[in-house]
Amino acid sequence: MIVIRLGWRNLWRNSSRSLITIAGLAFAFGFLIFAMGFSRGFILQLLRNGTELMVGHIEVHDGEYLPDRVLYNTIGGHDGTDWHAMVGRIRQHPSVRHAAPRVYAFGLLSTGNRSSGGQLVGVLPEAEQGLNRLFTPDVVAALGTGHAIALGERLALDIGANVGDEVAVIAPAADGTQGNELFRLTAIVHTGLPALDRSLALLRLGDAQALLALEPERIHEIAIGVGDPMDAAALAPDIARLSRAPAGAVFQGWRELLPQLSNYVDFARAINAFIIGLVVLFSSMGVLNTMAMATLERVREFGMLNAIGMKPRLIVASVLSESLCLVGLGLSGGLAFGTLMMAYLTTHGLNLAWLTGELPMFESRLDPVVKGVWDWNTIPWAAVSLTVATLFAAYWPSRRATRIDPVEALQAPVMP
């Protein structure tokens, strides 16, 4: 305890220098909290926009279905499966929030003399709510009746379709015929992903199956939403066991389905670690400077302590305790500074509209406003790293203090 008191008292012997170092540490730690919070918000936004539009956190397909999305490769093979029961079992998993069946096909959409190719997706609109952000209550209601269709905004523009118009849909069906049917455009959706906005056509699952001559048991996908998307890969085998899926069905997490996004998330984490490393390095250099100066100033004092027989480990401990007080105050100030910045970042976010607008990237999109998210996984590590680096930085001056020759020290000039 005496060592701590000694460190605390020594800290204020040159209060200006200590305050500058504490301010530097506080700024560094506060900046880290802000940077990590912004980065986590940025990554989570990309992740959510990537996995909460058309790609789920986990998806179930027939093993042969991806990447070509061949119409015939339905879950359970050509006979299909009792997907109602399978979806019910998947929903029983405690980590599963949503599960929805889907049918996909490529088709031609046309109004009058304007037509365009599109990705047809047959869905149960009610099951998509919460899983897929496109399914707002309005869109769910719009797709509530048979022969209703919702189009991506660019696709609707390309074929000159407005809400209420009739849209002809033609698609190669599973029996070799050309499936063709008329639908009523009841909603236009905006995904923010140009490829989707140009091609997406949502219709009811039953309508899609009828158009494509697929029996009611045949679906291409079950999309699953879980509590924490970062757990998706670990949860997939568990959910697969519980679902009693038919032979050949595969469960894949978003990291497999969206490799670019997955790589970016890993890259962003590596960048975060690099930034933490840099900030810690520069901060510890500041502490090293402070502690080196502090010991240099007190050569006579350490010489005296050595002369009266103070144990070297106590001298080391007194210097380290001084740096510990320094870093403790720095981290406290940083936490307060970071909390202030995070209060703004989590409430209002940073509006990057002037810089980027809505930006498609890595199979996802970045909204104009990025809100911060407290990164409690990284902040403790940053604090521990700063503390350890500071102690390391102070250790060298403290060891030097134990080796000061009392005779030489007492002859040294008195520092102002």
Place this chain on the structure above:
Amino acid sequence: MGIAVLALGVGRLQAMQKAPLSPDDAKRIIDHVDRLMRGDSSRATVEMLVSTPQWKRSTRMTIWSEKTENVLIRIEAPKKDAGTATLRVGHNMWNYLPKIDRVVRVPASMMMVSWMGSHFTNDDLVKETRIIRDYNIETAFQGARDGTDVYEFTATAKADAAVVWGRIVYEVRQADTLPVWARFYAEDGTLKATATFSDYATMDGRVVPTRLRMTPQDKPGEFTEMHYLSLAFNVAIPPNMFALNSLRGS
């Protein structure tokens, strides 16, 4: 090409069966193969059989064509598809679907999509490739194969030609310059599809292969076979046959 011109051409070709072919003769034979099923105009009744691991379908259709630009195909059977029609005028293409009574324009982005579930694409119907114009022709083989004297020609796409295939290899019978098979290669040299010709018969005074089977290389066991039930050349085309109104039929 008129029948008289064809007869003259065949006579000349018989004379040169033994001698090595000159580049001009090779071009002439390939042009003959390329124009074999075409006239200034034609009308054909064709049965198209499409076979995939999932299903097998037979469709009967009537095809009217005029030069290389205009084509109208109307499906007559089975009943479910009867009345479905495809019209191609130049580079434009439309489908008529009687179930929904709509004419739908096929956009450029859908040109590489399968036509009527077959192994032909929409693009196969609209392209106006002329082999001797778009490809350089070389004689790769001249001699007997399986007891028949044949020529093998390699057609390599010219650098500036807007064509799908990088290379096409033909085997042609020496006796009557009728095709035996054609192999279609992508630009990277990969074999993509093989067309096999058979059931040679005289139709409207012209000997033609009445059965053409197209086999995609990447889909084992699948094929599309076109069987010509009748074929008439230089027929009188009714007025407005290649207009949008005619898609709905009478």
